[in-house]
Amino acid sequence: MPGMGGMNRMGRMAGMSRAAVPSPAGQDKPPMKSPMSGRMGKGETRGAQMRVHAVGAASRVRKMAGRSGPGGYKKLTYADLRGLRPNVDRRKPSRVIVLRLTGNMERYFWTINNRKYSDAKAIKLRFGERVRIRFVNETMMAHPMHLHGMWSELRNGNGRFNPKKHTISVGPGQIIEIDVTADAVGQWAFHCHLLFHMETGMFRKVVVAQVAKSE
Ligand SMILES: [Cu+2]
Incomplete structure (x- = not known):
C-alpha cells in the first residue's frame, strides 16, 4: 500500500537524519582533533553538537525564537508567507469593514457581527474600490474565512x-486584516470554511457593483 510505503520511508528517513546530524561536525573536526587525542571525550561530543548549532542553525534558531515547536522544529505561521511578485494595487484602502466572528459554542451556532446570514444584509463593494477587512475573532474556535471572486x-x-x-x-x-481590491462585478459568497459553521449562519453575500462614487 502506498500509505504504508510512505510511512516506512518516512521512518527510515527520520532515523537517517537523526544519525546524520553529528556527522557533518564530526567530519569538520577530526583532522584537527585526532593528532591531539586518540579518543572522543564527552567534551568533544558536546563541542561537536554546539558547533552543529552554531554553524548550521544559529540564524535559523534566532529567526524562530518564540515560535519553535516540539523538538525544536520550526512552527510555520502566516508571518512566513510572502508573495512571489508584488501586488499590483498599491492604493491604501478607503475604508475598513469590521467583521466580528461570533457565535455560541454551547448552542453551536456561528454568526458574523452576531447576525446569522438569513438576518443580515449583503456587504456592498463598489467596483474598483479597495477595502480593508478586519476580522475580530471573538470565539474560541478558528474560522477559515473564504471570500470568493477576489484575492x-x-x-x-x-x-x-x-x-x-x-x-x-x-x-x-x-485579529487579522486583509486588503481587497473589488475587481470582479457580481455576487460572491463569503463564509467560514467549516461548513457546519457556514450552515448555521457564518456566511455573507458580497455584492460588487458598478456605482457612481457619490452613492
Ligand atoms: Cu467558523
Missing part, C-alpha cells in the same frame, strides 16, 4: 509582497 491580501507585514490568499484562518481571539 484576500493578508496583511502580515510584507507590504507590497503581502501574500494573496483565498482563505484566511483566524485563530481564537485573533
